[in-house]
Amino acid sequence: MQTGDPMLELMGWLLKATLQMATPLVLTALGGMFSERTGVVNIGLEGMMLVGAFSAVAGTYYVGSPWLGLIIAVIAGGALAGAHAIVCVKFKGNHIVSGTGIILFGLGSTTLGLQVVWGKQGLSDSVERIPEVVIPQLRDVPMLGTAFGSLSPIIYFMFIITALSWYVLYRTPFGLRMRAAGEDPSTLDAAGVSVEWTRIVGVVLSGALAGLGGAYLSIGFENAFGKGMTAGKGFIALAALIFGNWTPIGCFLAGLFFGFVTGLQFIFPILIPELVTLTNLVKILPYALVIVALAGIRRSIPPKGIAVPYEKEVRV
Amino acid sequence: MSEQSREGRHENEKARFNPINNIMRMVSDPSFQKTAIWSTGSIILALVVVSVLMMMTGYNVGLAFLTLLWGAITQFDRVLFFATPLIFTGLSVALAFKCGLFNIGPEGQVYMGAIGAAIVGYLVSLPIVLHQFTALLFGTFLGFLYGLLPGILKAYRGTHEVVTTMMMSYSAILFTAWLVTYPLKDTTQALDRTPPILVTAELPKLIGSFLNFSLILAILAVIAVDYLINKTVLGYEMRAVGQNPDAAETAGINPKKNIALALGIAGALAGMGGSGEILGYHHLFQDNWSVGLGWDGITVAVLGNNNPWGVLAAAIFFGALRAGGLQMQRIAGVPLEMVRVIQGLIVLFVAAPRAIDWLSKRGVDYATWLKTDRVPASVHLATSFMAGASAIVCLSVFGSYSAMIEAGIPGVGGIVALLLFLTSLVSIYALIELLMRKPRGLRLVAFAAIVWLLVAALGYIAGSMLIVWQSLVIGMVSFLLVVLVERVFPETPLDLGGDN
Numbered sequence: 139m140q141t142g143d144p145m146l147e148l149m150g151w152l153l154k155a156t157l158q159m160a161t162p163l164v165l166t167a168l169g170g171m172f173s174e175r176t177g178v179v180n181i182g183l184e185g186m187m188l189v190g191a192f193s194a195v196a197g198t199y200y201v202g203s204p205w206l207g208l209i210i211a212v213i214a215g216g217a218l219a220g221a222h223a224i225v226c227v228k229f230k231g232n233h234i235v236s237g238t239g240i241i242l243f244g245l246g247s248t249t250l251g252l253q254v255v256w257g258k259q260g261l262s263d264s265v266e267r268i269p270e271v272v273i274p275q276l277r278d279v280p281m282l283g284t285a286f287g288s289l290s291p292i293i294y295f296m297f298i299i300t301a302l303s304w305y306v307l308y309r310t311p312f313g314l315r316m317r318a319a320g321e322d323p324s325t326l327d328a329a330g331v332s333v334e335w336t337r338i339v340g341v342v343l344s345g346a347l348a349g350l351g352g353a354y355l356s357i358g359f360e361n362a363f364g365k366g367m368t369a370g371k372g373f374i375a376l377a378a379l380i381f382g383n384w385t386p387i388g389c390f391l392a393g394l395f396f397g398f399v400t401g402l403q404f405i406f407p408i409l410i411p412e413l414v415t416l417t418n419l420v421k422i423l424p425y426a427l428v429i430v431a432l433a434g435i436r437r438s439i440p441p442k443g444i445a446v447p448y449e450k451e452v453r454v
Numbered sequence: 455m456s457e458q459s460r461e462g463r464h465e466n467e468k469a470r471f472n473p474i475n476n477i478m479r480m481v482s483d484p485s486f487q488k489t490a491i492w493s494t495g496s497i498i499l500a501l502v503v504v505s506v507l508m509m510m511t512g513y514n515v516g517l518a519f520l521t522l523l524w525g526a527i528t529q530f531d532r533v534l535f536f537a538t539p540l541i542f543t544g545l546s547v548a549l550a551f552k553c554g555l556f557n558i559g560p561e562g563q564v565y566m567g568a569i570g571a572a573i574v575g576y577l578v579s580l581p582i583v584l585h586q587f588t589a590l591l592f593g594t595f596l597g598f599l600y601g602l603l604p605g606i607l608k609a610y611r612g613t614h615e616v617v618t619t620m621m622m623s624y625s626a627i628l629f630t631a632w633l634v635t636y637p638l639k640d641t642t643q644a645l646d647r648t649p650p651i652l653v654t655a656e657l658p659k660l661i662g663s664f665l666n667f668s669l670i671l672a673i674l675a676v677i678a679v680d681y682l683i684n685k686t687v688l689g690y691e692m693r694a695v696g697q698n699p700d701a702a703e704t705a706g707i708n709p710k711k712n713i714a715l716a717l718g719i720a721g722a723l724a725g726m727g728g729s730g731e732i733l734g735y736h737h738l739f740q741d742n743w744s745v746g747l748g749w750d751g752i753t754v755a756v757l758g759n760n761n762p763w764g765v766l767a768a769a770i771f772f773g774a775l776r777a778g779g780l781q782m783q784r785i786a787g788v789p790l791e792m793v794r795v796i797q798g799l800i801v802l803f804v805a806a807p808r809a810i811d812w813l814s815k816r817g818v819d820y821a822t823w824l825k826t827d828r829v830p831a832s833v834h835l836a837t838s839f840m841a842g843a844s845a846i847v848c849l850s851v852f853g854s855y856s857a858m859i860e861a862g863i864p865g866v867g868g869i870v871a872l873l874l875f876l877t878s879l880v881s882i883y884a885l886i887e888l889l890m891r892k893p894r895g896l897r898l899v900a901f902a903a904i905v906w907l908l909v910a911a912l913g914y915i916a917g918s919m920l921i922v923w924q925s926l927v928i929g930m931v932s933f934l935l936v937v938l939v940e941r942v943f944p945e946t947p948l949d950l951g952g953d954n
Binding site: 181185221224225226229230231232233234235236238239240241242243244245246247249250253254369370373374376377380415416417418419421422425426428429432433434 | 507511512556558604607611613614616617618620621622624625628629631632635636746749752753756789791792793794795796797798799800801802803804805806807808809812
């Protein structure tokens with residue numbers, strides 16, 4: 139490592155940890171945004187992330203290329219979200235109950251998959267990771283080198299997808315339709331656009347992004363799948379979505395904030411070595427701060443038509 | 455709840471609270487019967503999907519279900535033992551739901567209750583009966599506090615309870631893990647756990663080495679929750695808040711107090727479940743001892759339609775699933791996780807009662823058609839069956855087929871796998887279209903048949919006679935049926951317009 143100011147070095151590490159921890163949260167929160175802005179509550183994000191993380195590793199294992207694994211993860215997440223969409227939109231089921239079913243299915247099927255594919259209980263075999271983007275010019279700059287010198291390309295995708303989400307949601311006809319489906323579906327219906335299809339696309343998009351977020355965990359950050367490896371990140375993403383007031387930029391900032399908080403737990407033991415005996419307590423920090431953050435904000439305003447199944451003849 | 459049944463309840467208001475009467479009235483209620491059909495239908499659908507999953511992953515489906523059933527029937531004490539904590543966590547979720555809240559984190563409340571009971575169990579020395587009572591009470595109280603906090607946050611800050619209860623659940627698991635690794639660790643043991651509780655704190659066993667007194671507590675809790683929800687002012691207020699908080703507030707009910715209290719009581723129930731497990735069976739708190747009791751509780755509440763007696767029945771069903779699942783793992787080699795997959799699917803299907811309604815409507819539709827035009831209807835029904843069978847076979851063989859073809863003709867295996875997988879999706883779609891009696895379904899079945907014939911040809915080149923025979927049979931039969939429906943009975947009443 140470079141021989142720089144240790145304080146700057148630490149800042150660099152913290153910055154990198156923040157980006158690494160925030161990426162799955164931001165991606166998943168953006169996914170949740172697409173679903174909830176079209177009017178479908180998606181608490182199944184956790185399950186979709188898990189399935190994404192698992193299929194990324196399984197896909198890489200079978201196909202041999204982590205990039206194809208990434209695509210498989212996105213498809214798998216989208217497919218699982220498709221089931222949620224069919225239950226919620228086509229059959230007008232209870233969104234939260236269906237989401238719970240998705241989480242349970244994700245937990246069960248991925249643990250089952252570990253045993254079927256690798257015959258293992260807790261952790262899969264290691265697979266190839268997505269190669270990191272190395273910027274040689276930055277390597278020797280004190281703080282920035284540590285932070286940005288070598289990052290997973292998915293982290294860069296995260297920035298692009300945030301910008302793209304904003305553009306799609308606010309600057310395209312399709313985005314307008316999605317927002318209308320969540321705010322006032324009968325208007326959208328009167329305009330001759332299918333509310334059902336708009337919602338289904340929104341939900342499938344959310345699953346695809348959650349799958350990408352999960353894949354980052356398993357083949358971007360780590361190189362294997364572990365049982366229940368998302369550890370509530372889907373719910374933290376949901377909190378980021380609420381904290382970010384259902385907007386792309388809000389999701390991005392909230393995701394970065396929660397990522398920063400999660401990153402802190404890696405920094406504390408370096409700063410204060412005596413904390414080793416408190417490792418499990420320090421791990422509680424992000425969960426506790428999520429609660430504090432949510433309790434601290436003013437009441438955020440969800441889309442009006444959220445969780446209300448749209449019936450054609452019924453006036454809402 | 456329908457208008458009619460509410461009036462019925464009103465008439466009986468003067469009658470004494472009687473659980474048996476309550477059950478009888480519930481069973482004769484048509485809305486209950488509908489719910490029962492939905493739940494049973496969901497279970498059946500979930501089992502169908504799981505058997506396809508088992509075929510895909512190469513397990514013996516028949517043996518698996520047989521051992522599952524056998525294990526559930528022969529070990530009734532274990533079934534009830536596994537059901538006990540699920541009754542508590544299920545009641546916890548159900549009670550919160552009555553107040554319009556989704557308590558998704560009973561797992562954490564179970565952990566807090568369990569650690570509380572364990573602490574009183576081994577640190578405090580008290581005479582028998584009093585000791586058990588104190589330990590149980592302390593665990594329940596910790597659970598109550600752990601549920602009350604998100605309740606207060608929800609009531610006064612509008613913090614979404616789904617997020618907070620889940621976050622607190624993860625926190626509780628980490629917190630108790632820390633407690634048993636450092637301050638409360640039994641230093642004579644290598645594993646991270648507390649010392650065993652004193653004998654005075656152990657709950658008595660009922661039958662065998664599993665079933666213990668906490669089952670009786672669980673059944674009492676069912677009666678108590680039923681009474682609380684249906685016969686007390688508090689329960690009435692909670693239900694009112696659950697249905698419409700604004701209307702309840704206008705009627706002079708304080709929604710904030712009720713929301714906080716509902717989650718608190720929900721936490722207490724889960725905490726009591728955790729305490730009962732420690733005092734009745736485990737006798738010490740070990741890191742990560744609960745195997746997802748909280749998640750199971752959500753499933754139980756959902757399947758039991760948030761009704762205390764429904765929770766009891768659903769908990770026994772899941773207890774049977776777990777006891778049988780262990781047997782299945784031991785004999786058929788199917789991992790216990792399959793049970794969790796079944797649970798997830800059941801919840802997913804319960805969420806969509808209209809799917810079950812739709813399917814039963816299709817069934818009735820076919821039955822009436824079979825009565826009027828026997829031959830065309832049975833041919834059409836056979837085609838639908840064929841589409842379903844084709845989908846299932848596709849899913850269960852696409853792995854092995856592609857491997858065999860890859861061995862014969864290198865480079866084609868991957869394409870075959872993808873093709874068969876897509877064909878299974880096409881076949882499922884064809885089945886749905888056929889059930890709606892739309893002509894597009896027939897075309898899709900014909901497409902699937904062509905794919906099967908193609909696979910047969912590839913199998914011939916690759917030199918695998920097994921593939922040739924199987925694919926040929928499916929392809930030819932599908933083709934024949936399509937031709938029959940299209941050409942021999944062209945006047946089939948297609949497209950009944952049954953969308954939805």
